[in-house]
């Protein structure tokens with residue numbers, strides 16, 4: 001019996017398990033190690049924050065998925081991998097050996113450069129910890145609707161902008177406009193700098209219409225209990241500070257001998273195999289495909305699900321592997337929190353409620369493929 005161990009129940013592994021439930025390789029035992037029972041679907045997360053989707057709507061139930069796929073699910077956190085001895089170590093002390101390993105553990109925001117971030121910053125990932133804090137903030141607003149609240153989003157990429165708009169949408173239902181202040185701090189000279197100028201302009205206008213204060217060309221030096229200090233010397237009053245900064249990889253990966261890039265992401269070939277361990281695969285945010293780097297977006301983690309499944313099966317059955325080439329352009333849809341959305345494809349950018357309804361249709365269809 002061969003042991004296939006999957007670490008992290010992210011987007012790619014959810015697809016792998018769905019496909020495995022339909023067609024298995026005989027003589028293979030599959031184990032999923034996940035630190036959560038329900039994994040968030042990135043497409044719906046912002047609208048879970050704004051209150052539109054329920055927790056069940058926006059999360060894939062890994063317990064049921066594992067049951068349907070006929071695999072073993074272990075709820076634990078992987079903290080080390082001995083790639084040569086083929087052993088995965090977990091937080092609980094459990095050690096699991098593997099013949100083939102696949103990692104889909106996502107990324108988290110970089111915070112090591114910001115003094116005080118550990119104490120006063122709220123990283124967007126891990127999502128369950130972020131949601132715990134977000135629910136406390138909503139409870140506080142509900143209990144004291146006449147108190148002032150200042151929230152700051154650090155990082156003006158697509159995730160940061162979407163978070164700002166959806167937080168705004170949720171909190172304006174509870175607090176009056178004069179009691180709510182939302183700031184967005186971005187180190188680039190325009191928000192979502194890796195998308196088209198037209199997308200950036202459109203979203204800047206929407207943020208401004210929602211009274212979000214945008215600070216551009218600014219980098220956060222430190223955070224304390226009531227204020228943020230920028231490298232420019234400016235101070236910004238802030239009660240809650242969300243970190244949606246550049247994605248980084250977990251530190252424990254650095255202790256393994258799996259080759260990573262300078263930011264700690266696993267270097268893979270376009271078969272999704274590690275460049276130095278052919279029996280280790282990686283996909284989604286945690287992987288950096290050599291010669292074909294792609295954005296850290298759920299869209300790519302989803303697209304890699306099918307080739308990952310095929311290559312895991314092919315590798316286990318000693319067949320040749322298929323090659324995955326990430327698409328150059330992709331449709332990016334940002335929900336603006338009010339049943340409206342902005343879509344971009346290359347340089348084309350459109351805003352319309354129809355796009356929001358279309359996105360809702362696509363997202364619901366995506367979730368329908370998993371058991372509830």
Ligand SMILES: Cc1cc2nc3c(=O)[nH]c(=O)nc-3n(C[C@H](O)[C@H](O)[C@H](O)COP(=O)(O)OP(=O)(O)OC[C@H]3O[C@@H](n4cnc5c(N)ncnc54)[C@H](O)[C@@H]3O)c2cc1C
Pocket residue numbers: 007008009010011012013033034035036038039040042043044045046076077078079104105106107124126158159160162163244283284285286296297298299300301333
């Ligand atoms: C606010 C926000 C909005 C976003 N909106 C979009 C969007 O609309 N569209 C889009 O394409 N992208 C979006 N993104 C980006 C998207 O969230 C990520 O690119 C996507 O989640 C990556 O998927 P993944 O499968 O690589 O990892 P993840 O979805 O992060 O899944 C990783 C899983 O592994 C688990 N895990 C992690 N470490 C361990 C461990 N050591 N042991 C066991 N389990 C572990 C995690 O709990 C999680 O369940 C958004 C990001 C943010 C911050």
